[in-house]
Amino acid sequence: MKDGTMDSDKKYWLDDPRNVNKIVYTLYAVCALLVLGDLLYHKHVHFEFEYWFGFAGFFGFIACVALVLAARLLRVVLKREEDYYDL
Amino acid sequence: MIYSVPPGMFLILGALLIPFLRGRVRSTALLLLPILSALHLLAFVSVPAVTHYSLHVFGYELTPTHIDGLSLVWGYIFHIAAFVSALYSLHVKDAVQHVSGLIYMGAAIGAVFAGDLITLFVYWELTAVSSVFLIWASRTERSYRAGMRYLLVQVGSGVLLLSGILFHFRDTGSLAFDSAFRELLPTGEGLYVGLNSPGTILIFIAFGIKAAFPLLHNWLSDAYPEATPTGTVVLSAFTTKLAIYALARGFPGTEILIYIGAVMTAFPIFFAVIENDLRRVLAYSLNNQLGFMVVGIGIGTSLSLNGTAAHAFAHILYKALLFMSMGAVLMRTGTIKGSELGGLYKSMPWTAGFCIVGAASISAFPLFSGFVTKSLILTAAAQEHHTVVWLVLLFASAGVFHHSGIKIPYFAFFAHDSGTRVKEAPWNMLVAMGIAATLCILIGIVPGPLYSILPYQNVVVEHVTISILDHHIYTTTHVITQLQLLLFSALAFTVLNRWKVGGAAIYPPELPSVNLDTDWMYRRLFLRAKGQSLSPVERMHALLGRMRAAVDALVASLLSQSQNMVRHFLGPHGMLPRTWSISAKAACAVLLLTGYLVLYYVYL
Numbered sequence: 001m002k003d004g005t006m007d008s009d010k011k012y013w014l015d016d017p018r019n020v021n022k023i024v025y026t027l028y029a030v031c032a033l034l035v036l037g038d039l040l041y042h043k044h045v046h047f048e049f050e051y052w053f054g055f056a057g058f059f060g061f062i063a064c065v066a067l068v069l070a071a072r073l074l075r076v077v078l079k080r081e082e083d084y085y086d087l
Numbered sequence: 088m089i090y091s092v093p094p095g096m097f098l099i100l101g102a103l104l105i106p107f108l109r110g111r112v113r114s115t116a117l118l119l120l121p122i123l124s125a126l127h128l129l130a131f132v133s134v135p136a137v138t139h140y141s142l143h144v145f146g147y148e149l150t151p152t153h154i155d156g157l158s159l160v161w162g163y164i165f166h167i168a169a170f171v172s173a174l175y176s177l178h179v180k181d182a183v184q185h186v187s188g189l190i191y192m193g194a195a196i197g198a199v200f201a202g203d204l205i206t207l208f209v210y211w212e213l214t215a216v217s218s219v220f221l222i223w224a225s226r227t228e229r230s231y232r233a234g235m236r237y238l239l240v241q242v243g244s245g246v247l248l249l250s251g252i253l254f255h256f257r258d259t260g261s262l263a264f265d266s267a268f269r270e271l272l273p274t275g276e277g278l279y280v281g282l283n284s285p286g287t288i289l290i291f292i293a294f295g296i297k298a299a300f301p302l303l304h305n306w307l308s309d310a311y312p313e314a315t316p317t318g319t320v321v322l323s324a325f326t327t328k329l330a331i332y333a334l335a336r337g338f339p340g341t342e343i344l345i346y347i348g349a350v351m352t353a354f355p356i357f358f359a360v361i362e363n364d365l366r367r368v369l370a371y372s373l374n375n376q377l378g379f380m381v382v383g384i385g386i387g388t389s390l391s392l393n394g395t396a397a398h399a400f401a402h403i404l405y406k407a408l409l410f411m412s413m414g415a416v417l418m419r420t421g422t423i424k425g426s427e428l429g430g431l432y433k434s435m436p437w438t439a440g441f442c443i444v445g446a447a448s449i450s451a452f453p454l455f456s457g458f459v460t461k462s463l464i465l466t467a468a469a470q471e472h473h474t475v476v477w478l479v480l481l482f483a484s485a486g487v488f489h490h491s492g493i494k495i496p497y498f499a500f501f502a503h504d505s506g507t508r509v510k511e512a513p514w515n516m517l518v519a520m521g522i523a524a525t526l527c528i529l530i531g532i533v534p535g536p537l538y539s540i541l542p543y544q545n546v547v548v549e550h551v552t553i554s555i556l557d558h559h560i561y562t563t564t565h566v567i568t569q570l571q572l573l574l575f576s577a578l579a580f581t582v583l584n585r586w587k588v589g590g591a592a593i594y595p596p597e598l599p600s601v602n603l604d605t606d607w608m609y610r611r612l613f614l615r616a617k618g619q620s621l622s623p624v625e626r627m628h629a630l631l632g633r634m635r636a637a638v639d640a641l642v643a644s645l646l647s648q649s650q651n652m653v654r655h656f657l658g659p660h661g662m663l664p665r666t667w668s669i670s671a672k673a674a675c676a677v678l679l680l681t682g683y684l685v686l687y688y689v690y691l
Binding site for chain 2: 015074078
């Protein structure tokens with residue numbers, strides 16, 4: 001660990017882009033399974049709209065995309081140089 | 088004898104010994120003090136008759152110790168946090184940080200057991216004054232200024248609290264801050280009779296400042312990231328949760344809190360997504376988590392108040408854990424900017440692992456602490472038919488996973504390898520993180536012990552009163568819907584990061600930048616009018632010059648209308664010679680003090 005050059009030469013499992021892809025495809029698969037899981041059990045939820053097929057999943061996805069797009073817009077207005085306040 | 092010492096006092100008095108101790112003796116003392124203080128608290132709990140201690144000062148009854156179910160939840164978690172943060176900062180040589188940290192923690196513990204408003208006020212101010220040294224201990228110009236702004240906001244909160252207490256005392260003749268402060272229904276449902284007088288409104292605003300209500304929030308994200316790596320951990324646990332406690336005791340069931348809380352959960356996450364300083368990202372997500380607790384207080388049912396208490400308990404642990412992991416990164420690499428970090432899992436694997444546990448807990452993944460606490464609040468919101476608020480909370484739940492659960496570990500430990508190779512965090516930091524991580528997982532898997540210390544042991548779920556221990560969190564529906572929500576948020580993060588438009592990912596990259604927040608108003612708006620680069624002395628001169636000009640103008644206009652003016656103000660029926668009521672005078676004094684504070688703040 002102390003020898004920086006040795007350490008950075010070591011190849012980690014995540015250094016290979018193919019392995020990163022494996023993780024991403026696993027995520028896609030798990031998401032698909034979770035939505036399909038809605039068909040397999042009877043939901044006990046409070047609101048009517050929660051009974052919609054895959055409600056939580058789609059809500060989460062749309063919420064996050066909206067969040068990121070809004071934050072990008074916000075950055076246009078709010079972003080300043082790092083030393084902005086250091087008069 | 089031991090029962091006349093209020094909880095937390097061991098930490099405050101013990102802190103005064105620290106500067107005289109060296110080496111191992113000091114380390115032992117730092118670890119023993121929270122344990123001693125915890126044993127002291129347990130001594131009260133073991134004798135159920137001793138839950139109240141009062142004394143008379145100048146004819147007023149003060150109650151330094153009042154112990155009940157609500158204050159005990161905070162008492163327990165504050166002691167756990169005190170021990171973990173003492174362990175985490177064990178390697179720090181700087182006595183200032185240890186002393187101020189211990190006094191701050193002791194004051195926060197004392198405050199939650201305060202049975203009257205005056206005692207609360209004293210501890211309230213003590214937490215403010217002691218904690219600012221954790222920010223100043225960074226010993227940079229930046230931290231000095233941030234600390235000054237922080238101190239003024241905190242002391243301002245104290246001034247408002249004291250004014251509110253005086254009004255409240257005049258109205259009711261009572262200084263009590265226990266169950267007498269509100270009326271309790273026999274079922275344990277909180278029913279607060281207040282926010283109906285100037286006194287209670289001032290107290291409410293004072294609590295709101297410390298709880299970082301929207302637009303009053305900005306001291307938090309301004310100051311916390313400027314403290315030392317260890318100091319931020321201590322700060323994150325106490326001040327805001329003390330305010331949540333005070334709101335839960337004083338204002339349960341106050342409807343406006345539901346909406347304040349909902350806004351609080353949602354708006355900080357937009358800032359968190361584009362923030363580059365990872366400790367500031369955590370400060371924004373801290374603010375977002377407080378929102379959930381505030382909603383719980385606003386709903387004010389036994390289930391929602393339990394949810395607030397449980398969530399505060401879990402939150403202190405996972406938030407401290409996240410700040411600890413980022414503190415370790417800052418200490419080892421010298422930076423905490425997302426744009427300069429990445430790939431650290433290779434050299435700090437343990438820290439990375441603990442950070443992921445904290446991230447999973449704050450995101451409320453099943454089997455982690457946030458899942459079993461936050462859902463109490465969401466269930467309560469649904470039961471009371473707050474549909475829009477519930478949807479906002481769901482949005483915030485997805486958002487918190489997005490910016491805190493993924494962004495923090497991803498940009499610090501993974502993403503693009505920055506090439507930085509450092510040593511793993513020191514052993515005391517790792518053990519402290521390990522304890523917090525273990526507790527996060529234990530609470531998630533076995534929620535029973537936490538539920539058994541919640542203030543209301545019976546809750547109403549779907550019109551049926553059940554024991555809180557029989558409230559099952561791990562139902563198929565709940566687990567599946569929560570996993571859907573979270574993994575689809577992760578999906579959004581992945582897609583937006585990998586999907587390139589014009590060669591750049593849609594996800595906003597980490598950039599060296601600052602983002603404007605409400606502090607812009609007093610840090611820039613007022614200053615810019617006077618030119619770009621003025622020294623404090625020049626600013627003072629400019630201020631004095633403008634003030635003199637204003638006074639000159641005022642005098643001139645007064646003289647020009649002298650006759651009428653003099654008669655109006657000083658004549659037999661004029662404004663000034665009239666006998667004013669005490670309350671009007673008090674209001675004037677408060678106004679004057681507040682104005683002075685604002686002026687001082689602006690021109691700092």
